[in-house]
Amino acid sequence: MSAELISETSRADIDRWVAKYPEDQKQSAAMAALRIVQDQNGGHLTQELMDAVAEYLQMPAIHVYEVATFYSMYEHKPQGKHKLCVCTNISCMLRNSKQVVDHLQERLNIGFGEVTEDGLFSLKEVECLGACVNAPVMQVGEHYHEHLDPAKIDELLDALRKEG
Amino acid sequence: MANQVCFRNNHLENSWTLEAYQSNGGYEVLKKILSEKTPAEELIEDIKLSNLRGRGGAGFPTGIKWSFMPRNAPGQKYIVCNSDEGEPGTCKDRDILRYNPHQLIEGMIIAGYCIGASAGYNYIRGEFWEPYSRFESALEEARAAGILGENIFGSGFDFTLDAHLGAGAYVCGEETALLNSIEGKKGQPRFKPPFPAGFGLYGRPTTINNTESLASIPVILAKGGQWFLDLGLPSAGGEKLFSVSGHVNKPGNYEVPMGTPFSELLEMAGGVREGHQLKAVIPGGSSTPVVPGEQMMEVNMDYDSIAAAGSMLGAGSVIVIDETACMPRILERLSYFYYEESCGQCTPCREGTGWLYRVLQRIEAGNGSNEDLDLLDNVASNIEGNTICALGDAAAMPVRSFLKHYRDEFQYHIDHSTCMVKSDW
Numbered sequence: 088m089s090a091e092l093i094s095e096t097s098r099a100d101i102d103r104w105v106a107k108y109p110e111d112q113k114q115s116a117a118m119a120a121l122r123i124v125q126d127q128n129g130g131h132l133t134q135e136l137m138d139a140v141a142e143y144l145q146m147p148a149i150h151v152y153e154v155a156t157f158y159s160m161y162e163h164k165p166q167g168k169h170k171l172c173v174c175t176n177i178s179c180m181l182r183n184s185k186q187v188v189d190h191l192q193e194r195l196n197i198g199f200g201e202v203t204e205d206g207l208f209s210l211k212e213v214e215c216l217g218a219c220v221n222a223p224v225m226q227v228g229e230h231y232h233e234h235l236d237p238a239k240i241d242e243l244l245d246a247l248r249k250e251g
Numbered sequence: 252m253a254n255q256v257c258f259r260n261n262h263l264e265n266s267w268t269l270e271a272y273q274s275n276g277g278y279e280v281l282k283k284i285l286s287e288k289t290p291a292e293e294l295i296e297d298i299k300l301s302n303l304r305g306r307g308g309a310g311f312p313t314g315i316k317w318s319f320m321p322r323n324a325p326g327q328k329y330i331v332c333n334s335d336e337g338e339p340g341t342c343k344d345r346d347i348l349r350y351n352p353h354q355l356i357e358g359m360i361i362a363g364y365c366i367g368a369s370a371g372y373n374y375i376r377g378e379f380w381e382p383y384s385r386f387e388s389a390l391e392e393a394r395a396a397g398i399l400g401e402n403i404f405g406s407g408f409d410f411t412l413d414a415h416l417g418a419g420a421y422v423c424g425e426e427t428a429l430l431n432s433i434e435g436k437k438g439q440p441r442f443k444p445p446f447p448a449g450f451g452l453y454g455r456p457t458t459i460n461n462t463e464s465l466a467s468i469p470v471i472l473a474k475g476g477q478w479f480l481d482l483g484l485p486s487a488g489g490e491k492l493f494s495v496s497g498h499v500n501k502p503g504n505y506e507v508p509m510g511t512p513f514s515e516l517l518e519m520a521g522g523v524r525e526g527h528q529l530k531a532v533i534p535g536g537s538s539t540p541v542v543p544g545e546q547m548m549e550v551n552m553d554y555d556s557i558a559a560a561g562s563m564l565g566a567g568s569v570i571v572i573d574e575t576a577c578m579p580r581i582l583e584r585l586s587y588f589y590y591e592e593s594c595g596q597c598t599p600c601r602e603g604t605g606w607l608y609r610v611l612q613r614i615e616a617g618n619g620s621n622e623d624l625d626l627l628d629n630v631a632s633n634i635e636g637n638t639i640c641a642l643g644d645a646a647a648m649p650v651r652s653f654l655k656h657y658r659d660e661f662q663y664h665i666d667h668s669t670c671m672v673k674s675d676w
Contacts, residue, residue, distance in 0.1 A: 160419035
């Protein structure tokens with residue numbers, strides 16, 4: 088029974104999402120469920136977890152795989168504890184997102200799609216985050232960090248390191 | 252005049268709370284409508300009079316859209332809000348969710364009343380966790396106060412509202428992709444017809460409106476359609492949120508009347524950044540054609556004026572570009588975006604966006620050939636009009652307009668294998 092891979096806390100959270108939709112439309116909670124089990128697993132999905140979601144929501148596994156591979160916020164390999172998502176789209180580009188990327192890559196010694204040796208950080212290039220008037224912007228976890236420059240990035244990295 | 256509609260509460264302390272919202276007349280118009288049982292047809296007529304045009308980018312009149320709903324047909328119907336703000340340059344709905352969520356909730360309840368829907372969903376893009384949390388808190392407050400749920404204000408009208416979170420996909424801003432996404436599927440657009448008003452969420456009649464459109468409703472009905480119309484132009488009523496980003500001194504969201512001269516909006520945004528000159532403006536988000544700076548200085552911020560300049564008002568996402576910009580480099584980045592975000596369903600878009608990106612990449616890298624410019628035009632024209640949704644057109648339009656106005660920069664790249672303009676960013 089693969090649904091047992093989903094923790095009790097995660098189940099309670101998924102159940103809250105299931106309750107938002109009509110009773111015969113459990114599948115609507117698939118996106119939330121994938122996010123929840125991804126968080127439970129430290130930031131990435133596995134086939135076992137996708138199967139668990141399928142079983143828990145009583146939907147065909149292939150539908151869960153489709154969703155999990157269509158949307159960009161689902162990860163399929165291990166990420167750093169802090170996933171740094173940097174926008175490089177037009178409004179950020181015009182406000183020198185290149186400097187943000189260069190500084191992060193130099194400080195962390197990794198490129199996009201890589202994880203630092205200590206497992207603390209991973210770096211991801213993302214499309215427009217929808218905070219264009221505060222560019223350049225980066226998302227870390229649930230939070231946006233805006234008007235970035237090297238000094239602000241250093242401050243943030245230090246704070247995240249302290250957090251561990 | 253400014254900040255009359257969606258930003259009217261932003262000056263209040265903790266403007267996102269129920270207390271602050273109600274201190275400025277919030278939920279009064281809903282209460283009035285429900286207690287007087289104002290006929291929905293009357294309300295829809297007032298929205299039509301206001302000439303509120305859809306704020307998500309297409310500009311379709313909201314009142315007319317609502318009148319398409321079979322409001323008296325039996326069974327479940329839905330109102331869905333599109334807060335999947337993802338068009339590069341656009342970030343206005345985020346501020347409505349963060350600073351004025353109750354006005355959106357009130358607008359959605361009224362919309363539900365008008366179209367005969369007793370349930371609604373607000374689709375918020377997955378990255379917007381902070382705005383989503385604000386919106387959820389506002390929902391909780393409204394439920395606890397009896398403003399959402401059964402028998403609202405003792406009127407006998409029931410309405411439930413929930414938020415759905417996306418997970419990263421630009422195409423879900425397309426309304427039928429968004430519906431599929433709420434249904435827990437890949438966000439691929441549906442073929443139309445059938446239109447959502449007949450076959451929408453879970454196959455039921457559904458109306459989808461943008462966040463800013465829905466948040467405008469309570470103010471329009473409180474002050475009257477004529478008042479809103481008079482704020483703007485006969486061809487497009489009201490004030491509109493403009494996100495001004497890029498090379499300006501004070502980037503920000505500004506709510507100003509439809510028809511405000513671009514030059515005034517630029518001044519509000521602090522003008523072009525110190526020591527630089529205006530080169531170009533993308534007036535409505537990355538999908539809309541670029542307009543040369545001097546031409547833009549003569550344009551007003553409304554549908555007709557911007558259309559006369561060869562572009563579109565879109566979602567009001569004004570991207571200001573100064574003389575340091577290498578236009579091929581910008582277009583290469585935009586083309587990568589459409590390539591990355593194409594859902595893969597229609598061949599012209601799936602393959603064409605890849606072609607556009609690869610050709611632009613080699614031009615930008617200094618490996619372009621003379622045939623490449625015609626090839627770009629050719630690929631763009633083979634995408635345009637040949638796809639289920641507008642993402643294909645959105646990918647093609649920037650290419651056409653960049654080549655039209657800045658062909659010399661592309662040619663220079665091909666001839667000299669380097670940029671004509673060196674950027675310091």
